[in-house]
Amino acid sequence: MKKLFALLVFVIFNSPFAQENLQNSITGNLSYDTKTILQEFHALETAPLSLPQSANRKSPILAGLFSVLIPGSGELYTGEYWKAAIFGVLEAGLITAAIVYNNKGDSKTEEFENYADNVTDNSGWSVVRYAQWINQYKDKNIQINPDQNLKPWQRVSWEELNSVEREIQGFSHTLAYHGEQQYYEMIGKYHQFSPGWWDFNGGSNNAEISPAFKYYSGLRGDANDFYNMSTAAVIGIYINHFLSGLDAVWSAVQFNKNLAVKVRMDTYQLTDRAEFFPAVYLKYNL
Structure with a gap:
């Protein structure tokens, strides 16, 4: 036409x-x-x-640069208003999703860390309980500070604990320092650390998984799911910038032809x- x-x-x-x-x-x-x-x-x-x-002509390079920086702006420059709206709305949605799911991941991470660190006789994961189990069932002698006013992670020498863990046949990991990301991952992932949970009653069998272990692992899984969704949204943002840039170049070329x-x-x-x-x-x- x-x-x-x-x-x-x-x-x-x-x-x-x-x-x-x-x-x-x-x-x-x-x-x-x-x-x-x-x-x-x-x-x-x-x-x-x-x-x-x-x-009157539209620069394909300029159009592409516009959209790579701000998706939809290159389409706006070439008069493709519907495309500009689509890329712009998609960008806003992806940014919102990335922020929302990242915040949910942070909230869930805080929840499972607090769950693990709230150490009482009826809650949490304790490195003291873990060290006591090693001393009892692996015939070791890890020194434990008797002062119960201290936090559990303040009552055990991490260097000594890690050295003993390396000596025990069948142990595949050495416990990361308290507060590190790996610390919170290990205690809810590997059977080796099951005895540290408050409701563990497996005796010498550390392969037994307690309800607290399972619940904690579920919290960590939820946090990881939220972070994965946030990461996917961020990847989508990059893809949206790239596709909008290509489309803007094409729109400028077509504009000049027409x-x-x-x-x-x-x-x-x-x-x-x-x-x-x-x-x-x-x-x-x-």
């Missing part, structure tokens, strides 16, 4: 030369004079002129003179 737009700028001026030619050509014979005037009219139409299109500009001098023939006016013809293919 093609639409033809004609912008007529009437800057009309009298042409003395044309008037003189017409006046000299008029004989008084109506038939002859009519043919003469029509011939003069057609002769005045000039060949089409090329109009520099730099002001735009044709032609300028010529048109005339308007009066009885005794010819009036000239410039005409700009814009043809846009849809």
Whole structure:
């Protein structure tokens, strides 16, 4: 489908030369004079002129750069308003999702860390209980500070604990320091650390999983799920920037292909003179 737009700028001026030619050509014979005037009219139409299109063309590089920085802005630049809206809304949605799910992950992380650190006889994971189990069932002698006013992680030497763990056959890990991400992962992931949970009653069998262990692992799983969703949204943001940039380049190229500009001098023939006016013809293919 093609639409033809004609912008007529009437800057009309009298042409003395044309008037003189017409006046000299008029004989008084109506038939002859009519043919003469029509011939003069057609002769005045000039060949089409090329109009520099730099002001109308869209730069593909600029359009792509716009959309890579802000998705949809390149489409807006090329007049693709629906596409601009789609990429813009998608960007806002992905950013919102990334922030929301990251905050949910942080909240769930705080929840499971507090659950593990709230150490009493009826809650939490204690490195003291874990060390006591090693001393009892692995015939070791890890020193434990008897001051119960201290936090459990303040009552055990981590260097000594890790050294003993390396000596025990069948132990695959050494416990990370309290507060580290690996610490909270290990106590809810590996059977080796089961005896540290308050409700563990497996005796020498540390492969037994207590309800507290399972509950804690579920909290960690929920946190990881939230973080994974946030990560997926962030990846989506990068993809949205990339695709919007490509689409903006394509939109600019198509815009330039569809735009044709032609300028010529048109005339308007009066009885005794010819009036000239410039005409700009814009043809846009849809």
